Every structure is written in C-alpha cells, then in structure tokens.
Amino acid sequence: MKEGYVAEDLRQEVSPEDMEKINQYTRRPYEPEEVYVFSMVLCDNRVDRDGERFPIASLEKLRELFLGKTCIFEHDRANGNQAARIFDTALMEDPEELSEGGEPLTQLTARAYLPRTKGNEETIARIDSGMLKEVSVSCAVARRVCSLCGKEDCEHLPGEDIGGEIVHQLLLEPTDAYECSFVAVPAQKGAGVTKRYGQGPGRGLRRLEEEARWGRKYRESLTAQVLKYSALVQPELPREVMKSAVKGLSMGELRAMGRTYERMAQKALPLRPQLSGGKDVTEPSVGNRAYKI
Ligand SMILES: [Zn+2]
Structure with missing residues (x-):
C-alpha cells in the first residue's frame, strides 16, 4: 500500500482530447460540463517510508496498469460506492532532482473524472476544499530485490548503511494495479499544506516529511x-x-x-565479512511469486 495525493493541477479545464479518453469509459458520450476532473500523484521513484522504491521502468508499467482503474471514496459508503475513474496517466520527470537510485525524480500522475451528478456534489466539494487528498494506492509486483546486491533474499536490511549506500528494496515488474481509495483525513492533518505539481511549497513540504521519515x-x-x-x-x-x-x-x-x-x-574479534560467506549459494527462485504492495 502506497500513499498518493491529489495534486492541485493548474490545468483544470477539460480538453477535447480528454473528453475522447473519458468517453471511452462511458456508455454515452459526455459533455465537458458533465464531468469533474482532478489530478493525483500516485507514487514516485523515491524511497518511501517502507524503504521501498519503484525504478522508472516499474512506474512506466504502472502507468499502463492504472489506466481505467477506479478510485473509491471510503467516507461515503452509505451513499453507495462512489468512484472516480482514471482516464489518463503520465510520468512527470524533474531532471534537476535525483531519486536515491540516481534516476531523475519521476512521479506517476493520473487524471480522473467523476460525473457531475447530485450525489457527487459533496465529494467534489471535499476534493476542491482539500478535505479529500490522501489516496491509498496498491499494486502487485513480481519481484522485490535488494538495492545493494539485487537478490530477492539477502541479509541486507533496508535503512542499513553499507559503504555509504543506504539499502532499500526495489519493486520490479508490476503485474497488476488495484483500485485506489480516498481516505478521509481530519481537517487539521495537512492544514495549510497545499500539494502542487512543480516547484510548489507543498511538494517541498511533502519531500521534507518523507525525508524525515526516511x-x-x-x-x-x-x-x-x-x-x-x-x-x-x-x-x-x-x-x-x-x-x-x-x-x-x-x-x-x-x-x-x-x-x-x-x-x-x-x-x-574476527567478524564474518558482510558480503560473503554463508549466503553465496543463490537460492532457487520461487516461481510466479507476487508481492502485493
Ligand atoms: Zn542485499
């Protein structure tokens, strides 16, 4: 389970291309004024608080897998399962910042729509007001390997500093993406924190929070x-x-x-060298093992 968030996208208007994409998912053609569109950052290629990281190749695969997936609003189960659908995904690269793996900082972003119905009014207002912005995202990956030795099973612990490199886990070969869900948060949490694309103060804050956790x-x-x-x-x-x-x-x-x-x-006292001995026989890999993230 990863945490994404609603991004304050400057591009709120819906283009004809957007409508074409949205209308692939609707049973009849919708008009722009009938839909509410918002943006999210689903995940990125930095080490997260679980000590795990998606390399860009994994984000690229997730970009395909999240297309058409729904985002549900958990706070309002009484009103039926309201859901927004992701109709567009993209990778946004910031060449000036690097992730822990040395890749340009890259975010997997998604745009989703909700029909502007009476029943969705409150949900739309909650997104607009920032009450709804934390999104839980989950997916499955085929392999999870150590950033240091590349093995699936090893003795390196995430967070451990080995020769100046901080060990983390790489999440490889995503096989599935599941629906994401909005988690209602108390109004105080994140008060005054506005998340934006680009060089907004919000992103800086979020980065600081992540760095603090890490x-x-x-x-x-x-x-x-x-x-x-x-x-x-x-x-x-x-x-x-x-x-x-x-x-x-x-x-x-x-x-x-x-x-x-x-x-x-x-x-x-003679200690066992860290990189050899005891573990140098590669264990046979277990076929088709998937990790739900
Ligand atoms: Zn290792």
Missing part, C-alpha cells in the same frame, strides 16, 4: 549498529547508558561512531 529509519539503523558494536567492544558499559549517550549525536557523528566501533570490533 531519516528516522536511517537513524534507528545507525543507532542499532553502534549499540551492537559497542556491546562487543565495551561489554561492561550498560546498553541503556550507551543508548542515551548517542541520542544527542548528529547523523554524521553517529555514522562515524558506528564505523569506528565496527573497526574496533573487527580487531577485537
């Missing part, structure tokens, strides 16, 4: 590393003392400390 994971993994090696190097020092001692350190200091302890620990 940063926390990274910090936890660095702390765990320091505690592990410090227990080997100075076993007489209580873990709790060490734990509170590292709390005030910056990420850089924590990383330096982890490396120093690691070297000290390696001198003190």
Whole structure:
C-alpha cells in the first residue's frame, strides 16, 4: 500500500482530447460540463517510508496498469460506492532532482473524472476544499530485490548503511494495479499544506516529511549498529547508558561512531565479512511469486 495525493493541477479545464479518453469509459458520450476532473500523484521513484522504491521502468508499467482503474471514496459508503475513474496517466520527470537510485525524480500522475451528478456534489466539494487528498494506492509486483546486491533474499536490511549506500528494496515488474481509495483525513492533518505539481511549497513540504521519515529509519539503523558494536567492544558499559549517550549525536557523528566501533570490533574479534560467506549459494527462485504492495 502506497500513499498518493491529489495534486492541485493548474490545468483544470477539460480538453477535447480528454473528453475522447473519458468517453471511452462511458456508455454515452459526455459533455465537458458533465464531468469533474482532478489530478493525483500516485507514487514516485523515491524511497518511501517502507524503504521501498519503484525504478522508472516499474512506474512506466504502472502507468499502463492504472489506466481505467477506479478510485473509491471510503467516507461515503452509505451513499453507495462512489468512484472516480482514471482516464489518463503520465510520468512527470524533474531532471534537476535525483531519486536515491540516481534516476531523475519521476512521479506517476493520473487524471480522473467523476460525473457531475447530485450525489457527487459533496465529494467534489471535499476534493476542491482539500478535505479529500490522501489516496491509498496498491499494486502487485513480481519481484522485490535488494538495492545493494539485487537478490530477492539477502541479509541486507533496508535503512542499513553499507559503504555509504543506504539499502532499500526495489519493486520490479508490476503485474497488476488495484483500485485506489480516498481516505478521509481530519481537517487539521495537512492544514495549510497545499500539494502542487512543480516547484510548489507543498511538494517541498511533502519531500521534507518523507525525508524525515526516511531519516528516522536511517537513524534507528545507525543507532542499532553502534549499540551492537559497542556491546562487543565495551561489554561492561550498560546498553541503556550507551543508548542515551548517542541520542544527542548528529547523523554524521553517529555514522562515524558506528564505523569506528565496527573497526574496533573487527580487531577485537574476527567478524564474518558482510558480503560473503554463508549466503553465496543463490537460492532457487520461487516461481510466479507476487508481492502485493
Ligand atoms: Zn542485499
């Protein structure tokens, strides 16, 4: 499950090309004034809070798979299952920013429509007012591999820093995309946060939030590393003392400390090298295993 969001698209008007696409899904031809169109960012190619990342090739496949899929509004089950349909998808690339994989930052965007019926009025107002903007997106991928070694099963932990590279999981070969759903959020959450395409302040904020989440994971993994090696190097020092001692350190200091302890620990006792031994026999892959994301 991934989180997308409604984007404040500057292009609110519906073009004749849009109507052609929309009318592929309707039983009779609709006129532009009969539909409400909005945009979403479904996902991108950055490492998310689960420590996972879609490379651009996966986003390209998802772009095809999400076409025609519906987005349901969970807050209003009483009113029947209202749903918007995705009629257009695109990849938006920002060549000036890079994802963790070194690719240009790329977002999978979607445009969806809702018929302007009486029953949809409230939903439309909720989207326009920003009350509805978080979208849960899910799909299935055939393979999930380690960003460091490319294997499906390995001992590298997401968030772990190995030789300066932070391990994450790559989500490869999407096989299916499921309907997305809007999650009603309390009005305060995200108050004042406007998400936009392009260089809006909203996107900056969202990026900061993601970096903060990712940063926390990274910090936890660095702390765990320091505690592990410090227990080997100075076993007489209580873990709790060490734990509170590292709390005030910056990420850089924590990383330096982890490396120093690691070297000290390696001198003190022979450790198994991280990249070999025990795991070098490739396990046979399990056929057709799919991961629901
Ligand atoms: Zn690995």
